[in-house]
Amino acid sequence: MPDAPLTDLQMKQAAERFGTPLYAYSAAELDAALSRVQAAFGDARIWYAMKANPNLTLLRRMQSAGVGFECVSLGELARAVKVEADGDHLLVNGPAKSDEEYRLGGDLGATFIVDRLGEVALLPPASRVLVRVNPGLSVSTHDHLATGAAHSKFGVRPDQLPDVLAALRSGGHTLRGLHLHVGSAIRDAGDFAAAFARVAELHTLTGPLEVLDVGGGWGLGADLHGIAARAKEAAASFGAVLWVEPGRYLVAQAGVLLTRVMGHKQTGRDFTLLDAGMTELLRPMLYGAAHPVQALWEGEATTSDLAGPACESGDLLGHDVTLPAGAVRGDLLALLEAGAYGAAMSSTYLTRPRPAEVLWDGTQWVTMRRRETAEDIWAAEV
Known part of the structure; x- marks a missing residue:
């Protein structure tokens, strides 16, 4: 057993x-999981994907450890407000954000993760932005969890990226970097290496960036140090700092x-x-x-x-x-x-x-x- x-x-x-x-x-196992991520990814900034478990007790524990929050609904943003998280510790994600989510995220000063070209016109004025890229890869997980597959509803195709970047510039927004999340409960660490390599190729379109956010999705027995090494290489190609967004792995x-x-x-x-x-x-x-x-x-x-x-x-x-x-x-x-x-x-x-x-x-x-x-x-x- x-x-x-x-x-x-x-x-x-x-x-x-x-x-x-x-x-x-178990509080001890919560602490141990966060320590494993910190040991593997070093100075990378950690954002907790709140959807995995949004209980306020867990959020306060994460917050006390310096972890930020990725929110994908108005309710999750309300939970972030409840624990008094500030905008520098908030990401707003999701493929179909509501007007209320844009408004509250903008009021808080959160960073928005843009999921499609049409979303740029909906952003609050002078928003800080990451652009989510869909690398079009098949990965070793259930089809419902494969968010980086070509048929997934998530992200911007690489060929669409120039138009999104141009719209952000003309709209007066600040591009902080790119965002990548290819799936959850991924069993083969090679899937991450392939995804990171594909997004690193986009540096010719973007130039230097402040941030490369490579999401999460690591299987519970994954080689985090190996995954982290490939992620750091991808971030270095942009001259960017590395962000990660574990959810399930942490809890x-x-x-x-x-x-x-x-x-x-x-x-x-x-x-x-x-x-x-x-x-x-x-x-x-x-x-x-x-x-x-x-x-x-x-x-x-x-x-x-x-x-x-x-x-x-x-x-x-x-x-x-x-x-x-x-x-x-x-x-x-x-x-x-x-x-x-x-x-x-x-x-x-x-x-x-x-x-x-x-x-x-x-x-x-x-x-x-x-x-x-x-x-x-x-x-x-x-």
Whole structure:
């Protein structure tokens, strides 16, 4: 079984105290992930891709470590305001920004990441800008996560870049640099080398730049030092400082989703029934993500599918998962690497209250988000 960021005893105590389903995080692993990025990328500026997990407790921890925020919605900008982040620590990204997002980003003095030529006319006056480039590469990840592919909705094609640069100049905006993000959960480090090399070729169009932002998307077991070396070479071709935007890498391994066994059944498949499912963890259904699992009971090894409680055939958290046999109702299971896009993508479908989130700070459990109630869900309904 893989190791969890929390001990079995800590997970059992958390589940007993706060109930399940439950998101539980390790502060030590959050710190360790950030340290790994800092060690690999050195002086590169780090921006946290807030969409991975926007909990205010996590944002304040990132902010205290000097990390900036990449925001892709009005709500994420509001969270940045809530933690009192200033414009020098904010990036505004996204392919279809609203008028309100331009207005608030401009008021805060954030740097905008321009995603298409038509966006230049929508920018607030005298904006600071990075231009997102789509290198048109196939990468080793799920198609829904391949943001740098030619068919992706993201970024400016290299042949479109001269027109975007001209529009920025005529509009009175400041080009700070280029932005590149080719995907998430990328398995082959060679994909990054290919992308960095392709964007470095654009220096003949741009000349020297202040910034090269190479995004994130590194798989959790990636060779960060090797990736960083190639990124630094690309930045040097522009005479630019290097920026990176990790999201999942910083928080995924710090979090687990704790769930209890509700029962067992067999049809054409063997199913272990859980009290958590697609409403708590969407990634398996959305991306085909396979989360490591740690069972907190003992028995001979067997295989089973992990089925959630929703009346949806796709509500499965794992296929052919190796588990100890003999699980009984109430046994505890931990889905690992769930700190990113877990709680952030949870929903209230079926009027299921979203889970609580708690943090082990090294000495005690701290509540990051209380469990919702049914009343919370319908509070805005009229």
